[in-house]
Amino acid sequence: xxxxxxxxxxxxxxxxxxxxxxxxxxxxxxxxxxxxxxxxxxxxxxxxxxxxxxxxxxxxxxxxxxxxxxxxxxxxxxxxxxxxxxxxxxxxxxxxxxxxxxxxxxxxxxxxxxxxxxxxxxxxxxxxxxxxxxxxxxxxxxxxxxxxxxxxxxxxxxxxxxxxxxxxxxxxxxxxxxxxxxxxxxxxxxxxxxxxxxxxx
Amino acid sequence: xxxxxxxxxxxxxxxxxxxxxxxxxxxxxxxxxxxxxxxxxxxxxxxxxxxxxxxxxxxxxxxxxxxxxxxxxxxxxxxxxxxxxxxxxxxxxxxxxxxxxxxxxxxxxxxxxxxxxxxxxxxxxxxxxxxxxxxxxxxxxxxxxxxxxxxxxxxxxxxxxxxxxxxxxxxxxxxxxxxxxxxxxxxxxxxxxxxxxxxxxxxxxxxxxxxxxxxxxxxxxxxxxxxxxxxxxxxxxxxxxxxxxxxxxxxxxxxxxxx
Numbered sequence: 001x002x003x004x005x006x007x008x009x010x011x012x013x014x015x016x017x018x019x020x021x022x023x024x025x026x027x028x029x030x031x032x033x034x035x036x037x038x039x040x041x042x043x044x045x046x047x048x049x050x051x052x053x054x055x056x057x058x059x060x061x062x063x064x065x066x067x068x069x070x071x072x073x074x075x076x077x078x079x080x081x082x083x084x085x086x087x088x089x090x091x092x093x094x095x096x097x098x099x100x101x102x103x104x105x106x107x108x109x110x111x112x113x114x115x116x117x118x119x120x121x122x123x124x125x126x127x128x129x130x131x132x133x134x135x136x137x138x139x140x141x142x143x144x145x146x147x148x149x150x151x152x153x154x155x156x157x158x159x160x161x162x163x164x165x166x167x168x169x170x171x172x173x174x175x176x177x178x179x180x181x182x183x184x185x186x187x188x189x190x191x192x193x194x195x196x197x198x199x200x201x
Numbered sequence: 202x203x204x205x206x207x208x209x210x211x212x213x214x215x216x217x218x219x220x221x222x223x224x225x226x227x228x229x230x231x232x233x234x235x236x237x238x239x240x241x242x243x244x245x246x247x248x249x250x251x252x253x254x255x256x257x258x259x260x261x262x263x264x265x266x267x268x269x270x271x272x273x274x275x276x277x278x279x280x281x282x283x284x285x286x287x288x289x290x291x292x293x294x295x296x297x298x299x300x301x302x303x304x305x306x307x308x309x310x311x312x313x314x315x316x317x318x319x320x321x322x323x324x325x326x327x328x329x330x331x332x333x334x335x336x337x338x339x340x341x342x343x344x345x346x347x348x349x350x351x352x353x354x355x356x357x358x359x360x361x362x363x364x365x366x367x368x369x370x371x372x373x374x375x376x377x378x379x380x381x382x383x384x385x386x387x388x389x390x391x392x393x394x395x396x397x398x399x400x401x402x403x404x405x406x407x408x409x410x411x412x413x414x415x416x417x418x419x420x421x422x423x424x425x426x427x428x429x430x431x432x433x434x435x436x437x438x439x440x441x442x443x444x445x446x447x448x449x450x451x452x453x454x455x456x457x458x459x460x
Contacts (some may be wrong), residue, residue, distance in 0.1 A: 006272065030319070069439065101402055101404060101427075103323075103324050106204060106206055107246055108204065109202075123301065123459065125458065127204060129277060131277075131324045170276060173275070174241070174277070175275075177275060184441060
């Protein structure tokens with residue numbers, strides 16, 4: 001993640017320090033591992049409260065992979081209660097087609113369904129790198145910004161106010177992924193044309 | 202739907218790029234960091250850095266090289282060669298490798314696969330297997346045997362059985378490398394690849410033998426592979442990644458074309 005930031009000329013610090021998170025200019029929240037252990041770690045270190053505070057303060061936040069899942073109310077992974085920054089649940093893939101393997105791993109198309117400043121450079125057929133067995137399902141459709149097909153369409157990018165999150169890994173998605181990170185680096189946290197109180201909580 | 206992956210393998214010896222021909226002759230063909238960046242820009246979907254001397258000489262793995270490569274390419278990237286412990290795997294992950302390949306050490310001690318999968322996740326744990334065609338027998342019913350130590354030591358283990366065990370132990374992906382096809386440029390071992398791909402629920406990467414774009418098409422259409430490993434076909438500038446992908450796309454294989 002930090003190599004990707006360097007590549008686009010952005011200074012970044014990897015930290016688990018709540019104070020640094022609240023005072024950051026912007027936050028990338030790249031989750032690794034499983035929802036229960038991630039939530040446990042965050043609660044133990046006060047990072048859940050820090051992230052909530054940062055979100056309320058309007059700091060632009062980019063969640064990636066697990067970071068796109070645990071911002072919702074709960075996850076089917078270990079039936080874990082999560083951060084609840086955006087209403088919705090993280091669900092396990094239930095695929096009918098036995099040819100489809102889990103995890104969903106590799107390059108797949110991201111279809112933009114609603115315009116967002118971070119997705120502006122994405123064109124039809126653009127692919128990003130995924131590796132996951134669970135996916136975010138926001139309760140409000142207006143918070144879904146992109147979908148990807150794996151058996152069915154699932155939400156591959158969501159947003160609410162100053163928070164944006166991708167199930168795919170922009171830092172592993174070549175030039176197109178770096179472009180998204182560049183857009184995040186200059187995003188003011190506002191989604192033009194969005195009503196202030198639409199969607200989420 | 203997922204695209205089929207084109208994966209370039211950089212065999213590294215003493216920190217320099219090398220391509221083995223049937224694992225015996227190796228010749229130096231350049232700087233791996235520069236080559237990796239070039240392939241990345243050219244649209245390769247994934248890269249493997251393989252230390253071909255590590256397991257034989259028990260050399261420590263090339264953390265420094267991994268960091269340099271990871272700072273230059275922004276696609277998934279795996280490392281193999283000489284990984285003998287959870288600690289080796291964790292260090293490589295920290296240095297920026299998305300996945301690690303285990304091979305010889307996993308055959309010698311199969312718990313290594315589950316231990317690494319527990320530490321860094323199944324999706325980051327790749328079982329790489331070197332396979333040689335043999336007479337079918339009671340021990341080797343599939344007619345394909347696992348060999349270790351860079352192809353020098355037969356093990357008496359059936360390749361199909363080993364692939365299934367690897368999946369059960371927690372490997373998230375299999376690289377099936379045919380010793381017979383490696384370096385020949387006569388095409389992948391399609392029968393072996395298909396047999397394994399049809400028997401496991403994890404992605405299978407075909408390895409060894411690519412010499413023509415047609416061979417890649419065969420790996421996907423007949424070998425049922427999820428990805429195909431290439432080396433000499435691109436290392437000597439016979440073809441570049443875009444040409445290979447354009448060819449595959451024209452034959453109806455879904456590959457990533459926008460990059």
